[in-house]
Amino acid sequence: MTALHQPAATPDLLYSETEEDLRSAVRSLLADRADAPTVLARAESDTPYDPRLWQAxxxxxxxxxxxxxxxxxxxxxxxxxxxxxxxxIGRSVAPTPYLTSAVVATATLLALGTEDGPAAELLTGLASGRRVAALAVPFATPPAGATGATAAAADGVLDGTVTAVADAATADVLLVPTPQGLYAVEAAADTVTVDPLVPLDLTRPLATVILSGATGTPLATGGAAADAVRRGLLAGAGLLASEQLGLAEWCLTETVRYTRERHQFNRPVGSFQSLKHRMAQLWLEVVSARAAARNAADALATGSPDVPLAVAVAQAYCSKVAVRAAEECVQLHGGIGMTWEHPAHLYLKRAKADSIAYGTAGSHRAAVAELAELPAP
Known part of the structure; x- marks a missing residue:
C-alpha cells in the first residue's frame, strides 16, 4: 500500500499577539522619528539615513x-x-537598511550555518545593530539570477565592479558573490570604492561598488555559496512584499482620509460614486496583497517546500498593487498630490523602485508558470 501524498500545512495568515505588539512598538518609533516632514527633509539631503533611528x-x-x-x-x-x-517601514517609507541588512544579508549568512566561523561572527554584529551588511549584487537581481560579477584570486583578492547595489554606502561589510565563492569585504578598505548613484527612490540609496584588489574573507565556496545567495535573495523578495503591502495600505488610508475632508460642490469628494468605486477596487487589491504577502512570510518562517512559489506569487501581485495604490494616492489628492511638499511622491517612487527589486513582476510570473507547470505568460 503506497503512502498518501501529504499536502502542505495550511498557512497562517493572521497576526499573532506578539506580532501586533511588535507592530505597535515599531509604528510608535517611526511616528516619532520618521514622520513625513522628517523623511521628506532627509530624502532631499545627502544623508537619508538617520543613525539614531537605526540604532533605536x-x-x-x-x-x-x-x-x-x-x-x-x-x-x-x-x-x-x-x-x-x-x-x-513601508507604511512610513522610512529610510533604513533593514531589508538589505537584517533580511537579505542576514538570511544569506544564516544559510551558511550558525557554527563558529566568520559567518557566525558577522551575524552577531548584525543582530546587535553594530554592523550593517549589504549583498553586493544589483538591486534588481531575482533570486535565481545571482551571478558573481567579480573575480577572486586563490588568496581571496577580489577585482570587479557591481552596479546599483542597495545600501552599499551605509554598509560596514559587503558580501561579495564570485564564481569561486562568497566573500566578506570591509567596505571601508582602501581597495573598495563606493560611488553613490542618483536613484529614483531617494529613501533607499544605490551605489556602484568597485573592488580593486580587495581582500575578502572566504565564507563559502561552490554550490554552498550560490545556494546561500539564492536563499538570501528569496527571503528579500518574499519580505519585500510586506513592505509593498505597508506602502499600499498607507496610500489607501491617506487617500480615504483626504477625500472625506476635501469638499467640492459642498460635498466631500469621497462621496462621488466614481471615486468610491476606485477606492473600493483598491481596497480589494490591498486585501489580496495582504494575503499574498502573509503567505510568503509564513512559508519562509516555516521552511515550507512551497517557498519559491509563495514568494513568486507575492512579488508578481504585490508590486503591481503598491504602484497602483501610490498612483491613485497622487491622483486623488489632486493638485497637492503633485507637489514635493506632500509625501505622496515618496511612496510612488518607493513603489516604482520596489517593483523591479529582486526581480520584476514579469520574471516572477514566469517563475510561477514554471513552478506550477503552466504555460508561461
Missing amino acids: LAAGIGAAGLLVPEKLGGQGASHREAAVVLEE
Whole structure:
C-alpha cells in the first residue's frame, strides 16, 4: 500500500499577539522619528539615513536580530516578525537598511550555518545593530539570477565592479558573490570604492561598488555559496512584499482620509460614486496583497517546500498593487498630490523602485508558470 501524498500545512495568515505588539512598538518609533516632514527633509539631503533611528530600531527594539538565533545574540524569531517590521517601514517609507541588512544579508549568512566561523561572527554584529551588511549584487537581481560579477584570486583578492547595489554606502561589510565563492569585504578598505548613484527612490540609496584588489574573507565556496545567495535573495523578495503591502495600505488610508475632508460642490469628494468605486477596487487589491504577502512570510518562517512559489506569487501581485495604490494616492489628492511638499511622491517612487527589486513582476510570473507547470505568460 503506497503512502498518501501529504499536502502542505495550511498557512497562517493572521497576526499573532506578539506580532501586533511588535507592530505597535515599531509604528510608535517611526511616528516619532520618521514622520513625513522628517523623511521628506532627509530624502532631499545627502544623508537619508538617520543613525539614531537605526540604532533605536535595530538595537533598542531588537529588530535587526529577529532572524538570528539567540545563541548569536539575536531574537530567535522568524520571517513573520520581520515581515511586520517591513510593513511598518513601508507604511512610513522610512529610510533604513533593514531589508538589505537584517533580511537579505542576514538570511544569506544564516544559510551558511550558525557554527563558529566568520559567518557566525558577522551575524552577531548584525543582530546587535553594530554592523550593517549589504549583498553586493544589483538591486534588481531575482533570486535565481545571482551571478558573481567579480573575480577572486586563490588568496581571496577580489577585482570587479557591481552596479546599483542597495545600501552599499551605509554598509560596514559587503558580501561579495564570485564564481569561486562568497566573500566578506570591509567596505571601508582602501581597495573598495563606493560611488553613490542618483536613484529614483531617494529613501533607499544605490551605489556602484568597485573592488580593486580587495581582500575578502572566504565564507563559502561552490554550490554552498550560490545556494546561500539564492536563499538570501528569496527571503528579500518574499519580505519585500510586506513592505509593498505597508506602502499600499498607507496610500489607501491617506487617500480615504483626504477625500472625506476635501469638499467640492459642498460635498466631500469621497462621496462621488466614481471615486468610491476606485477606492473600493483598491481596497480589494490591498486585501489580496495582504494575503499574498502573509503567505510568503509564513512559508519562509516555516521552511515550507512551497517557498519559491509563495514568494513568486507575492512579488508578481504585490508590486503591481503598491504602484497602483501610490498612483491613485497622487491622483486623488489632486493638485497637492503633485507637489514635493506632500509625501505622496515618496511612496510612488518607493513603489516604482520596489517593483523591479529582486526581480520584476514579469520574471516572477514566469517563475510561477514554471513552478506550477503552466504555460508561461
